[in-house]
Amino acid sequence: MTALALPLAGLFFFRIYENQLIHQTESELIGQSAVLAMVMRREIEAGVSTAVPLGVEAPTPAAAEPYEPIMPTLDLTRDELLGRRPESQPSPAPADPAFVALGARLAPDLAETQRMTLAGFRLLDPNGVVIAGREEVGRSLANIEEVTEALRGRFRSVMRLRVSKHEAPPLYSLSRGTGVRVFTATPVVVRGRVAGVVYASRTPSNVFKSFYDERGKVAAAGSTIIGLALLIGFVFQRTITQPINELRRRTAAIARGDRTALRSPAHYGTAEFAQLSQSFLDMAAALQNRSDFIATFAAHVSHELKSPLTAIQGAAELLRDDLEAQERKMSDADRRRFLDHIVADTGRLTAIVRRLRELARAEGAATGGVTTLAAAVADLGCAFPALRIHSWGDLTVPIRMSVENARVVFAHLADNAANHGATSLTVSARLQGEAVCVTVQDDGPGVSCANRAKIFYSFFTTRRESGGTGMGLAIVRAMLHAHGGSIDLAADGADPPRGAAFVVMIPEAECNPRSA
Structure with a gap:
């Protein structure tokens, strides 16, 4: 129109x-x-x-002109x-x-x-x-x-x-x-x-008479305008209206929980609408994955909290029943054993809550700041005296992470190594494209083949009896993802494994003096 x-x-x-x-x-x-x-x-x-x-x-004319x-x-x-x-x-x-x-x-x-x-x-x-x-x-x-x-x-x-x-x-x-x-x-x-x-x-001459005299050309021009209008309408319908309606239907379907609506649309329209549709679908998929993660995480948390709470409740009920009985049958040793279980389970609950708080801080960590690996690993020797810390490579290359967040990452890796019986920890770094590749190697027992795919899962631990919460590596991964980095377990073909080696990728800071 x-x-x-x-x-x-x-x-x-x-x-x-x-x-x-x-x-x-x-x-x-x-x-x-x-x-x-x-x-x-x-x-x-x-x-x-x-x-x-x-x-x-x-x-008289101003000048004689022909x-x-x-x-x-x-x-x-x-x-x-x-x-x-x-x-x-x-x-x-x-x-x-x-x-x-x-x-x-x-x-x-x-x-x-x-x-x-x-x-x-x-x-x-x-x-x-x-x-x-x-x-x-x-x-x-x-x-x-x-x-x-x-x-x-x-x-x-x-x-x-x-x-x-x-x-x-x-x-x-x-x-x-x-x-x-x-x-x-x-x-x-x-x-x-x-x-x-x-x-x-x-x-x-009258303009309308001129148009009438040229009525054939005017009719051709009018037909051309109508044809172009229909063509423009068709193009708009294919490139704008149809993609918008498709995106609107996908929005309503995703709101109803239809996961099949996350597939790519049949018609993208213009390049801008294609980018908008893909960005929307990526956002919806990310929110869906986040929702799934929250549901799974809530199930894990409830499971982890249920065991110590059940133990505490059972021990407390036994102590109460013995206290209310006419003739006490529980010895002082049994009573102390139950109280020790209550204290241990309470400590485990405290550790889980503390780790959950650390995980929340890691996922919402501020991503500003610049530091170097040398500054991040400098205090590990004092914090973990049982470990011999060795570092070499491009440790002075600036990384896009504050010194406090970098210390959290490497402190968790060092704590994980120490808790699994390692006596030394080696930190090596090298530039790889626009990121710094850091390898953290310990001399502990390593990770078994059965556990390699599960070590980054929240609450997965092989030290549950000794107070392990299974949250350390999850905190490290969340912290690195917040800064655009990543962490993976290095491949190890030895049997048995020769220590655990983690490969950490951290984006290089733009203020790198070498690239100036």
């Missing part, structure tokens, strides 16, 4: 086209008047005695539209007989010219008296301003209001040019003086 409405919004085109018709009419009148002025000048030079008085002296063109200058939007042409006035003195005879000779030529060109012509003597024309012969037009200007030797063209005898159709109200008539007054200069004026007028 917008495309079809554009031609209607372009009605100002009528003004441009009407202005062109005004220019065309003025140009034609200039050419026709120039020919009649030449004929009139030749007749005056040949048939009018030098004793007959001529008009005022004509202005051509003196008169260009059309009228403009509908700029020039004033004058009123109806004033009526002719009685002549204060009759025209000279020589000019009257000249007018009689040229009158048939004027009538034939008007019949062919539809223009009206008046030939005036040096005083502005009409000497030839269908009407007003013998009357003066010197009172009309364009004629007054021509009698002074200067060409003048004006637009005047045209009052037709017939009422215009309603559609013509859109056109301003239908009520305009163009007038030109061309001086006839003989022997350097104004010897007469060719006064011409004509109504410009």
Whole structure:
């Protein structure tokens, strides 16, 4: 509809086209008047005695040029539209007989010219008296301003209001040019003086008549516009409307929990809509995975908390029953054993809660800051005196992680190694593309083949009896993911495994002096 409405919004085109018709009419009148002025000048030079008085002296051209063109200058939007042409006035003195005879000779030529060109012509003597024309012969037009200007030797063209005898159709109200008539007054200069004026007028062609005359082309243009509008509508429907509707349906389906709606759409539309749709589906998939993770994580947490809570409840109920019994049967050793179980399970619950808090901080850790591996591993020796810490490689390369977060990562890896019986820990680093590849190797018992796929699962631990929570590596992975990094267990083909080796990827900071 917008495309079809554009031609209607372009009605100002009528003004441009009407202005062109005004220019065309003025140009034609200039050419026709120039020919009649030449004929009139030749007749005056040949048939009018030098004793007959001529008009005022004509202005001398500024420079002698081989051509003196008169260009059309009228403009509908700029020039004033004058009123109806004033009526002719009685002549204060009759025209000279020589000019009257000249007018009689040229009158048939004027009538034939008007019949062919539809223009009206008046030939005036040096005083502005009409000497030839269908009407007003013998009357003066010197009172009309364009004629007054021509009698002074200067060409003048004006637009005047045209009052037709017939009422215009309603559609013509859109056109301003239908009520305009163009007038030109061309001086006839003989022997350097104004010897007469060719006064011409004509109504410009009507814009609607021009369209009717070109109705075949107008119909072709209209058909082209309609065809283009239909094509644009089809393209918009395929590239915008259909992808939007598809994305809306996918949104409603995903809100209902339909996982099949996460597949790629059949029609992407434009490149921008393709990116928008893919970004939306990626976001929805990430939220779905996050939801699944939260559900699984909640199940693991409830399972981990249930065991110590059940043990604490059972021990407390036994102690209470023994306390309420008439004859106590539980010995002090049994009572202490149950109390020790309660304290141990309470400690395990405290450790789980602390690890959960650390995991939450790791997933929401601030990702700003820059440090080096040297600064991150500097304090490991003091924090873990049972481990011999060795480090080498590109330890001074800046990494995109604050020193506090880096210490958390390597402290958990060192704690994991120490708790599994390692006595030494080696940290090596090397640049790999735009990241720093860090290998953390210990000399402990390593990871068995059965456990390699599960060590990063939350709450998976082989030290549950000794207080392990299975949250350390999960915290490390969450912290690295928050900074755009990763951690993986290095491949180990030895049997039995020779220690555990982790490969940590940390993005290199942009302020690396080597790349400056």
